[in-house]
Amino acid sequence: SLPVSRWYHENTSEWTLDYPPLFAWFEFGLSHVAQHFDRNMLVVENLNYTSPSTVLFQRLSVIFTDVVFIYAVRECCRCVKEQKGSRDLLNRPSFILAVLLLWNFGLLIVDHIHFQYNGFLFGFLLLSVAKHLKGALLFSILLNLKHIYLYVGPAYGIYLLRSYCFTQNNKDGSVRWSSFSLLRLLTLGSIVVSVCVLSIGPFIAMGQLPQVLSRLFPFKRGLCHAYWAPNIWALYNVLDKVLAMLGVRLKLLNEAELPRASMTGGLVQEFEHSVLPSISPPITFICTLLSILVKLTFLSCRLSMKPAVASIWRRPRGARGFLRCLVLCALGSFMFGWHVHEKAILIPVLPLSILAVESREDAGIFLLLTTTGHYSLFPLLFTPAELPIKVVLMLIFTIYSFTALRKLHSGQLSLLHRLEVIYLLGLVAVAIACEIVFPLSPWQQRFPFLPLLTTSVYCSVGVCYSFLRLYVSLLREQEKPKQL
Known part of the structure; x- marks a missing residue:
């Protein structure tokens, strides 16, 4: 019009x-x-x-x-690539991949319920x-x-x-x-x-x-969205908040002189950190660039640290090597970008689905990142009527992902480490606390954004860990000895 x-x-x-x-x-x-x-x-x-x-x-x-x-x-x-001798349609990598992509829980609720x-x-x-x-x-x-x-x-x-x-x-x-x-x-x-x-x-x-x-x-929208995406800045914001509270309690800081805690007000706007240095758009750009390009020498002194994009220049390894670099770039930008929306976690998750059906290591990273990232989307559906819908849909997709990938990569060690399993089980406790207990508690009126804060911070740990594990996996693959 x-x-x-x-x-x-x-x-x-x-x-x-x-x-x-x-x-x-x-x-x-x-x-x-x-x-x-x-x-x-x-x-x-x-x-x-x-x-x-x-x-x-x-x-x-x-x-x-x-x-x-x-x-x-x-x-x-x-x-x-199909496995030799695989006649069962339900266990074929192509069929599992089709389910992981077409029935992706995050994409389903974002497009068909949240609407995009x-x-x-x-x-x-x-x-x-x-x-x-x-x-x-x-x-x-x-x-x-x-x-x-x-x-x-x-x-x-x-x-x-x-x-x-x-x-x-x-x-x-x-x-x-x-x-x-x-x-x-x-x-x-x-x-x-x-x-x-x-x-x-x-x-x-x-x-x-x-x-x-x-x-x-729109750089004036602020570092974080109203609901913080589960990335490094969510952890940074919480650390700043904790330091400010400790400083006031220990009488090292004057509460009246601290910037107003607008970062937890649920508004899209610019704000200043109380104790830690405030983050500007150029800083997020530099951090994003470094997350893709810089040698992570602190991870292991035995690895020849090559940047993600440098690794595909030195040895492209076809579409698979390119996909891993693409996922790493997408995940790095999600972690360090300016005003990142929680829905952006789907950009690394979907391409990672392709790698998960071909590699045991990638399958483990996929399960960890997908489960954490998908749960971080729960606040998008916030009405009581939507609670059973999102819980059932996520359980169906998560259970299928774990069982199908575990069977596909059978005969090998577990796809996840023990601590990773414990962390994912912690999501159940977070869900019960945020979706059931908190709405019935007297804290709901005083701290309305506490469930969002809890969800974002807890999921941030899993996303950051997945990024580091993916990076280490990529770099180790580059150092594998050549087969004669």
Whole structure:
């Protein structure tokens, strides 16, 4: 109902357009279908409008666009190596992968209950792993649909440059510098630039690029979302809060001089830490970059520490090596990024599903990260009627994941260590306390955000641990001796 020139300026609602232009055109296309269901839903000033026809259209539109995701899952399953002598369909790696992706608990509740359009975006992500030129095109489209995938851009850039623009030495797999093809580099570049020009070009022509960028990168929203994503900053915030409380109690700090504890107020805004240094957007950018590039020499002095993207440059190892780097980049950005949403945990979880059916080590990491990450999404469904739905759905997916992967990697040691199992069992205690006990306690009025705080902090431990375990696994794989 508005001209294109006003799309990124409209602010009648708090839900402004903060996605790249391709997604705006996607929504524009949906609106032409929506008008046949209920035209009132398209009135910009009609805030908080709802009707049975509106809800029906929204749900059907998500289901329809999930066709892209279903097709991508089919293509991924076709690439999975089947075990020799495996005739039982239910125990085949391809079937297990299909269930892990199509029935992913987090994606199911985020898209079909909480309501978003992540399914078809993940479809583009999974398809982009397939081929070089096709992958460059699909990832460029994906990036112009949702810019959060910029975090995994380094994995794509290095992998495509290394695998498509160079050829490798057949003896040791090292890069042959003399084989560099400028023509192939220009081909890749032209694909990326063409998609970006088609997407952002009209807004550049209208002189609206600064306005578009201000919507895509809203740094004034603060370090954390209203509900903290379970990452390193959740632990940082809690540590700051604990130090402030101890400082006041020990009379080392004056409570009146401390910044107001707005970080636990459930609001999207900027805030200052009380004791620890406050975090700015450049700091989160540097930390994210370091989490991907820097040598983690403190992990083990016996490992030759190679950055994630450097490892796929030195020895790409095909799609599997690229996938592991992609997961690591996505998880690193989730841990250290600015104003990360809890739903972003799905970006590393879904590609990790592919690795989980092929590697015992990756299967263990998948179970730990998925269980922790999925439980961290529980606060998105907060009404009493949704409690049994989310509990049952997560139990079904979690039990299947553990049993199927354990049987698939049978004959070997347990997929998880004892302490990891104890940690995951602790989620049951957290769930009972936050979902059942706390709503009935007198603390509900005084500390309304305590369940969110508890969930975020506890899950942060598991996510951070999964990141470190994934990184160590990647680096150890690079150091495995060559088979004669």
